Amino acid sequence: MTATATALTRQIRVDHPSAGYAAARLARAAAQDAGLPSVLADRAAVVAAELAGNIDKHTGGGSVFVQQSLSGRGVDVLAADDGPGMADLDHWLLDGNTTTATLGAGLGAVKRMATEFRITSSPADGTLAAARLLDPAAPPLRGATGHFRLAREGEEYCGDAVALAEVTGSRTAVVADGLGHGPDAAEAAEAALRVFTENPDRPLPHQLTNMHRALRATRGAAVALVRIAPRRLEFCGVGNVGGASVGAGPARLLLSTPGVVGFTLPAAPVRHLDLADDDVVVLHTDGVGTGWRLPGRTPDLLLLAADLAHRHRNPRDDAAMLALRADRSA
Template structure:
């Protein structure tokens, strides 16, 4: 199965620190939907989703941020919202049309749930709220709840040197996180070169994918790369450089793996592939060194029990190192009983 090429833009981040940011969020979502060639009224629907989620952050949250990006699998786009606010005491009531605590029409989250192709939201009192609204054309593969990712550039840069991708075959899911050396345009060039190789070779053995990338990246500054292949009861990991993997259950971190020393495109050793047994409902995380690895030491039960899309959001929002590009991908295997 050949993956549908995704637009090669990084995640767009909009901090909702003033009411004017709500209008920026709507305009950005409309433009991104148009870039994704979403038909008919869907760009306007994307603008409504972004406006409602941003308005909710503006009214109720602290340190609220909206993230917008093309969907990793399937068509369309994702609009994600994260905050460090008080949380919602009654999420079901908050999703009811007409419910409001601020003397407004209260269309907010109820409208998001109706318009979005898929809407996932979790909240915890005293911690915050995490939400992901996916919007996809009806004739495309529906967005997958069993995978999520974000790639964020250094705060002073527009180009992102980290990239994520995934592709499904009949019996497995293959995912990759690429970290171009350094940051800025040259790091982004290396990451996008590696990404193009992945789209051509995603069904090859993992070590062969990295070897092909090594040849393609020789005229770039190089990259760290972590590749993952998931089956319902087993995973394989193959990595070069500082891209890490972690295997999670709903209760704990069970495995931590780091790529071999080296740089793909410059000084890569012969890549080794590691096999990892997976328990039912296990989740696997790939992440670059722009995500602080200390999150694996004692993750909260709330974080561990988030679905993959919201887990990626929580890691990028709460554990990102803002002085480096950051990429994180969270996935379950296809056929996983809780995927």
């Protein structure tokens, strides 16, 4: 059994030429904190600098987000801009094709250096890109993931938190939102995660009950839990953390029961849903708006994280999201 709590995501606003250097510095630090060897830390820095440089030179602005990965020992670098996008994306994915002087990598080399690379672009909507660099010496976790955990603008503490656990045949996750923001909110959310990581395979209502006891000395939190396995889902939540199951058909909302874990714990029913093979389960705090839900489309998880972080996040609040796809072979 493996349980992993997320570290803080760092945002670099690309509104000045030195943003590429800032992105490189943060990506190298995140890689070192994740325990990656120096050669992979250097690659992460190049990837982040290249994605930031492209935004600076070719668009009206955007952001790069750097974080430790939830899919294994590694780093995720997410990038999103405000357009204009690229009409001929395939051309710029060839090694060596770059229109201006950057570090010389180009998107093709970024794709080659990354363990996983995703990009989509259109002249009207701009570009979303995501690179994941994982240590090949460490086994990756099963199933696809996308996430972020962002503090309120100007804050160092984040009251929203995410953790993911791998157990035989399923994946269980928690998203917690400590009331308010700052260090007291972070204390509440982290207390919920400690309960979760101690024994993540407990039944979901038992998790909430144990969290309620542990959070009585804090300001309390909203908490949502999800357990997914091939073709089935369990969801249980209290407070303002919710989400949706997104796939080829209409999105199905995952709504929590009103209340505050640690203060007023209602009887929260467990919701059971059938999942199609390509369905994606998304949980997020209220720092992420609801306008992202597009029925009839299965999103790429890394690009969804980039999109929600840049286009649907409220910078005046902490924000966190987690997107999961079940391991079909479990």
